[in-house]
Amino acid sequence: xxxxxxxxxxxxxxxxxxxxxxxxxxxxxxxxxxxxxxxxxxxxxxxxxxxxxxxxxxxxxxxxxxxxxxxxxxxxxxxxxxxxxxxxxxxxxxxxxxxxxxxxxxxxxxxxxxxxxxxxxxxxxxxxxxxxxxxxxxxxxxxxxxxxxxxxxxxxxxxxxxxxxxxxxxxxxxxxxxxxxxxxxxxxxxxxxxxxxxxxxxxxxxxxxxxxxxxxxxxxxxxxxxxxx
Amino acid sequence: xxxxxxxxxxxxxxxxxxxxxxxxxxxxxxxxxxxxxxxxxxxxxxxxxxxxxxxxxxxxxxxxxxxxxxxxxxxxxxxxxxxxxxxxxxxxxxxxxxxxxxxxxxxxxxxxxxxxxxxxxxxxxxxxxxxxxxxxxxxxxxxxxxxxxxxxxxxxxxxxxxxxxxxxxxxxxxxxxxxxxxxxxxxxxxxxxxxxxxxxxxxxxxxxxxxxxxxxxxxxxxxxxxxxx
DNA sequence: GAAAAGATGACAATCATATGACAGGCGTGC
DNA sequence: GCACGCCTGTCATATGATTGTCATCTTTTC
Numbered sequence: 001x002x003x004x005x006x007x008x009x010x011x012x013x014x015x016x017x018x019x020x021x022x023x024x025x026x027x028x029x030x031x032x033x034x035x036x037x038x039x040x041x042x043x044x045x046x047x048x049x050x051x052x053x054x055x056x057x058x059x060x061x062x063x064x065x066x067x068x069x070x071x072x073x074x075x076x077x078x079x080x081x082x083x084x085x086x087x088x089x090x091x092x093x094x095x096x097x098x099x100x101x102x103x104x105x106x107x108x109x110x111x112x113x114x115x116x117x118x119x120x121x122x123x124x125x126x127x128x129x130x131x132x133x134x135x136x137x138x139x140x141x142x143x144x145x146x147x148x149x150x151x152x153x154x155x156x157x158x159x160x161x162x163x164x165x166x167x168x169x170x171x172x173x174x175x176x177x178x179x180x181x182x183x184x185x186x187x188x189x190x191x192x193x194x195x196x197x198x199x200x201x202x203x204x205x206x207x208x209x210x211x212x213x214x215x216x217x218x219x220x221x222x223x224x225x226x227x228x229x
Numbered sequence: 230x231x232x233x234x235x236x237x238x239x240x241x242x243x244x245x246x247x248x249x250x251x252x253x254x255x256x257x258x259x260x261x262x263x264x265x266x267x268x269x270x271x272x273x274x275x276x277x278x279x280x281x282x283x284x285x286x287x288x289x290x291x292x293x294x295x296x297x298x299x300x301x302x303x304x305x306x307x308x309x310x311x312x313x314x315x316x317x318x319x320x321x322x323x324x325x326x327x328x329x330x331x332x333x334x335x336x337x338x339x340x341x342x343x344x345x346x347x348x349x350x351x352x353x354x355x356x357x358x359x360x361x362x363x364x365x366x367x368x369x370x371x372x373x374x375x376x377x378x379x380x381x382x383x384x385x386x387x388x389x390x391x392x393x394x395x396x397x398x399x400x401x402x403x404x405x406x407x408x409x410x411x412x413x414x415x416x417x418x419x420x421x422x423x424x425x426x427x428x429x430x431x432x433x434x435x436x437x438x439x440x441x442x443x444x445x446x447x448x449x450x451x452x453x454x455x456x457x458x
Numbered sequence: 459g460a461a462a463a464g465a466t467g468a469c470a471a472t473c474a475t476a477t478g479a480c481a482g483g484c485g486t487g488c
Numbered sequence: 489g490c491a492c493g494c495c496t497g498t499c500a501t502a503t504g505a506t507t508g509t510c511a512t513c514t515t516t517t518c
Contacts, residue, residue, distance in 0.1 A: 099266060115419030122407055123273055144455070145403035145447050153458040157506060158449035194464095195508050201465065202506095219463070219516075386495060423475090424497055430476065446475070448505070465514065476503070483496080488489100 004121060005029040007048035009039040009065070010083065011057045019052065022110035023117075036060035040068065043075050050121055053100070055084035070099035079124045081117065083108075133168040136227055138211045140168050149210050159184070160203040167215065167225035176222040196223075233350060234258040236277035238268040238294070239312065240286045248281065251339035252346075265289030269297065272304050276415070279350055282329075284313035292327045299328035303411065308349045362397045365456055367440045369397050378439050388413070389432040396444065396454035405451040425452075
């Protein structure tokens, strides 16, 4: 799962640092800006997935920046969370009007910050709709996350599920072990190529007699999912 | 019966107010938004039972918002009634195409508004919200707010009840912890994802031997309610 | 038949989920 | 106002599934 990038905009080093640490621990990538000007440029350059914006800053204020970002098409979709000192309730309305997606009052706990950030990100990224694939009575349904063989549910591990999903959406084509590692395991993991063999075996086992012929060995190359032959 | 929540979206304060009063008299809970942005957020956060949407608004228009709401899964099921100025008959087609469930022409009487609103709500209320759902001898009856297993009443906490209700009305589908938090806890609460595990356990415990197999773990993903396997 | 490539079974480390316990919050009844 | 019990969310720990690797066996190729 690729981690999300968060842009922190605050004029105080200490606060930026504190937030950055909290977010990095929660496995987000973090970029920082200490004024609105820089922040605006970074938003355009790095396209962060979310912006944490301090309300009060010297020069262009946070809320002004929020408005500006929402006005421009390139940045309008980026969710914004405003940070503000306590007890400024009317700011809240103003903030949400400016297009902020959420609003956190200082002081806040790292836990709260991360939780709300997650919630906002979740809302901003509607899950893609995936369709079921069916071949020869073998059916993989991403919605229920289930694989059935002629109607009967199959026992299948997470990796084998991903492997099968990849194969079923890329049929009739041979892949090397290396390609499969990239596609199914993800770009930069370090595992032995032979490991693919093992998972292929596990997948075949899971598929059972009825369908294991669909996973074919291509000698000297790798594997292929095919209904033919 | 718990009263329904209606989200009013209109840029004119006076109109919102007028409608709000009418609806509150008819015993609906009312929330308001004056632009599409806010409305979208509120729809996600508060999960209103129905949305009253002004056709013409500055910025994102009503119809655009309608389309967006229908496109996203979390809001697709919410019925929408479009409000529009008189004599724009062709809007009607466009509106219904965008997924609106009904269409009211301004000016309208409060009586008419409430009547059509009721009608739409009646039509739109899916089973499980008002009607009982039953699966394999496990029965959840929203009217009496009661769960029975082969006739015998079950001890079940509020959260577990909502969780079960959600599951029974969304069967054969895998949900991540995150999605369950959104759907069952509501969009704006911040709790640990692991908390879901605990409530799943409590729910399973409540269901007892007879039915706990219906709540299935989908390793690496989340949980699923299913009668199969 | 020998070499090369793939299949298979076993295994230990790792990771995700299940479980039990606990403390704070909330409402109820006294 | 106060004690009580229920519900919740969180944590630490237990349990069990999954993963990557290796050694060994089988098949294919020439």
